[in-house]
Amino acid sequence: MNILIITGGSKGIGKAIAQKYNSENFTVFSISRSKTSEVNYQQITADLSNTSEAVKAIQRVFSNLETEKVTSITLLNNAGSLGEIHTVGNLDSEKIQQTIQLNTTTPLVLSNEFIKLTKKLNCKKKIINISSGAAMNPYSGWSIYCTSKSALDMTTKAIANEQSDIENGVKCIAIYPGVVDTDMQTVIRKTTESEFKNVQRFIELKENNELYAPEFVADKIFKIDISNALENGEIIDIRKF
Numbered sequence: 001m002n003i004l005i006i007t008g009g010s011k012g013i014g015k016a017i018a019q020k021y022n023s024e025n026f027t028v029f030s031i032s033r034s035k036t037s038e039v040n041y042q043q044i045t046a047d048l049s050n051t052s053e054a055v056k057a058i059q060r061v062f063s064n065l066e067t068e069k070v071t072s073i074t075l076l077n078n079a080g081s082l083g084e085i086h087t088v089g090n091l092d093s094e095k096i097q098q099t100i101q102l103n104t105t106t107p108l109v110l111s112n113e114f115i116k117l118t119k120k121l122n123c124k125k126k127i128i129n130i131s132s133g134a135a136m137n138p139y140s141g142w143s144i145y146c147t148s149k150s151a152l153d154m155t156t157k158a159i160a161n162e163q164s165d166i167e168n169g170v171k172c173i174a175i176y177p178g179v180v181d182t183d184m185q186t187v188i189r190k191t192t193e194s195e196f197k198n199v200q201r202f203i204e205l206k207e208n209n210e211l212y213a214p215e216f217v218a219d220k221i222f223k224i225d226i227s228n229a230l231e232n233g234e235i236i237d238i239r240k241f
């Protein structure tokens, strides 16, 4: 039995990934605040900007697992948000905390639980983090998002570094999915130029049909995963794969 535990499998990229793995006979568990209809995988509701809800949700997944039947298990940290888009000095301080919690703290918390809960499992174990090119580029107006994804990249490398010292440790990689046609892009296009200097470029990407479809991204991520092409700790932009 191959298991995928994904955060944010209710919409956008996460929903397409969950559907792809499900169609490839993986048993999929998705954790998000809302549920989507028309899918066959299990959906657990939790607000992942709350640590205790996140921990309870992943523990619930493991309490339903017959671990002796598992041949591979993957945690895919996908849920994320841009948070408030504006320049520093114009942000709501509480909202800064909530976005960093969702995008950075929760993947670390879930990885911690995942590594603990799979310690005795003698199967393939992997963590895949969905990061962003924003981790490398300080876009004006996206300070919270850029900071959160940059830290997620370091989480990826730090976990890989620790786990490579352990026999049958967890492999940890991160993927930048490109610019993808989801609700997140709708939010970006609605911002003003004073909030986000580069908004026009994102409007044009949509107008010129240059956004990736979530299904295309999901297929690529699945290929990257099963091809095992990436080294432990590697971070890849799907445009380069």
Ligand SMILES: NC(=O)c1ccc[n+]([C@@H]2O[C@H](COP(=O)([O-])OP(=O)(O)OC[C@H]3O[C@@H](n4cnc5c(N)ncnc54)[C@H](OP(=O)(O)O)[C@@H]3O)[C@@H](O)[C@H]2O)c1
Residues within 6 Å of the ligand: 007, 008, 009, 010, 011, 012, 013, 014, 015, 031, 032, 033, 034, 035, 046, 047, 048, 049, 077, 078, 079, 080, 081, 102, 130, 131, 132, 133, 176, 177, 178, 179, 180, 181, 182, 183, 184, 185
């Ligand atoms: N779209 C892009 O162009 C793009 C580019 C680079 C990176 N990414 C990354 O790709 C990932 C997915 O983005 P997307 O474009 O698919 O975004 P999206 O369409 O807005 O979907 C976000 C997903 O995260 C879940 N989520 C958000 N807040 C949550 C919370 N507090 N608790 C639990 N779940 C929560 C949502 O589920 P609920 O609303 O049901 O909770 C939803 O399933 C994110 O990490 C994003 O940073 C996206």
